[in-house]
Amino acid sequence: MYHFPCYLIPDTYKMNRWNPTIINAPSDISADETFDLKGEICPYTFVKSKLMLEMMESGQILQVIVDNDESATNVPKSLTNEGNTVLGTEKINETDWMITVRKK
Amino acid sequence: MLGFTNEQIYRYSRHIILPDVGGAGQKKLLKAKVLLIGAGGLGSPTAMYLAAAGVGTLGIVEFDTVDLSNLQRQLLHRTQDVGRPKIDSAQDTINALNPDVRVVKHKVVLDSTNVMDIIKDYDIIVNGTDNFPTRYLVNDACVFAGKPLVDGSIFMFEGQATVYDAAHDGPCYRCLFPTPPPPGEVPSCQEAGVLGVLPGIIGSIQAIEVIKLILGKGDSLKGRLLLFDAMAMEFREMKIEKDPHCPVCGEHPTITELIDYEQFCGVPFPAAPELLEPELVLV
Numbered sequence: 001m002y003h004f005p006c007y008l009i010p011d012t013y014k015m016n017r018w019n020p021t022i023i024n025a026p027s028d029i030s031a032d033e034t035f036d037l038k039g040e041i042c043p044y045t046f047v048k049s050k051l052m053l054e055m056m057e058s059g060q061i062l063q064v065i066v067d068n069d070e071s072a073t074n075v076p077k078s079l080t081n082e083g084n085t086v087l088g089t090e091k092i093n094e095t096d097w098m099i100t101v102r103k104k
Numbered sequence: 105m106l107g108f109t110n111e112q113i114y115r116y117s118r119h120i121i122l123p124d125v126g127g128a129g130q131k132k133l134l135k136a137k138v139l140l141i142g143a144g145g146l147g148s149p150t151a152m153y154l155a156a157a158g159v160g161t162l163g164i165v166e167f168d169t170v171d172l173s174n175l176q177r178q179l180l181h182r183t184q185d186v187g188r189p190k191i192d193s194a195q196d197t198i199n200a201l202n203p204d205v206r207v208v209k210h211k212v213v214l215d216s217t218n219v220m221d222i223i224k225d226y227d228i229i230v231n232g233t234d235n236f237p238t239r240y241l242v243n244d245a246c247v248f249a250g251k252p253l254v255d256g257s258i259f260m261f262e263g264q265a266t267v268y269d270a271a272h273d274g275p276c277y278r279c280l281f282p283t284p285p286p287p288g289e290v291p292s293c294q295e296a297g298v299l300g301v302l303p304g305i306i307g308s309i310q311a312i313e314v315i316k317l318i319l320g321k322g323d324s325l326k327g328r329l330l331l332f333d334a335m336a337m338e339f340r341e342m343k344i345e346k347d348p349h350c351p352v353c354g355e356h357p358t359i360t361e362l363i364d365y366e367q368f369c370g371v372p373f374p375a376a377p378e379l380l381e382p383e384l385v386l387v
């Protein structure tokens with residue numbers, strides 16, 4: 001299924017429609033890289049995650065932290081669209097999410 | 105970090121998002137060196153889109169000054185630039201659009217003595233000239249140097265674009281038109297006129313072809329001549345093949361050095377359409 005990039009969706013339509021799909025990452029996972037993207041918004045959370053993955057090896061694991069539901073909804077979808085495996089989308093405190101992804 | 109400045113990540117984000125570009129493709133664009141022959145109607149959109157895309161080095165060959173009659177189609181130049189060298193107003197427009205781009209100015213009239221030296225540092229050559237001598241000169245120089253030539257031409261309400269790449273089994277301009285028509289047999293550009301938007305279409309197509317060649321993605325126009333008719337609002341394409349008897353890129357070339365043809369302005373269009381018509385295919 002095609003996932004529309006967030007910048008193609010009008011702002012009025014976006015309100016209250018972010019519903020991150022919670023996935024609990026395996027507890028024994030260890031990240032090769034962690035990337036704090038707090039303060040960053042869509043689509044730059046994805047753009048920067050993608051650039052970070054490009055600098056890593058195939059099979060390595062990246063954990064990114066985002067602080068908004070929009071990114072927690074879209075970043076995992078966009079990373080999956082590009083063939084990576086999202087291993088986790090977890091709420092780690094009141095505002096922040098941790099997305100765990102294995103590079104394709 | 106990430107191989108880009110934060111500003112570059114934002115500026116090029118819509119490219120980086122594309123699966124066929126990504127950070128790796130954007131870095132190729134930033135490293136690429138493209139030479140534009142002419143900063144006129146075709147060169148304007150090509151230069152502006154390539155600059156916006158972050159092509160790192162844009163060389164421009166242009167000797168003319170901006171004339172009021174250019175502004176109907178040459179978007180690199182403004183009213184206040186009338187009388188200035190086109191190459192200077194082109195540089196200002198490009199730098200204002202994207203400071204990442206290094207503009208290299210070649211303020212010369214191309215001829216057999218300078219063309220090889222100018223093109224040697226570039227990966228891709230883009231033709232935006234409207235006269236036969238330069239067209240043949242640049243074609244032959246690109247064949248000799250083994251460089252791809254992204255060609256475009258416009259006339260009244262019609263335009264065409266293709267990629268000549270004789271070094272990689274593609275045809276060259278002389279495979280189609282072995283020699284220039286005699287001066288006077290074709291109306292000059294000034295007499296014929298041109299729809300101002302037309303170079304916007306054809307120059308943009310040339311810019312796309314350049315970007316695809318840099319990225320190494322997609323099917324280029326090599327071996328295909330794309331024809332656009334604004335009045336019918338129709339695109340067609342014609343297969344074009346390498347001619348083994350071509351005087352410059354064929355098996356036994358008769359042209360082995362550059363030729364300076366007499367300067368005249370003409371219509372760079374097929375002189376014998378009936379010759380080409382049977383191969384036309386609708387797209």
Ligand SMILES: [Zn+2]
Pocket residue numbers: 270275276277278279280346347350351352353354
């Ligand atoms: Zn040829």
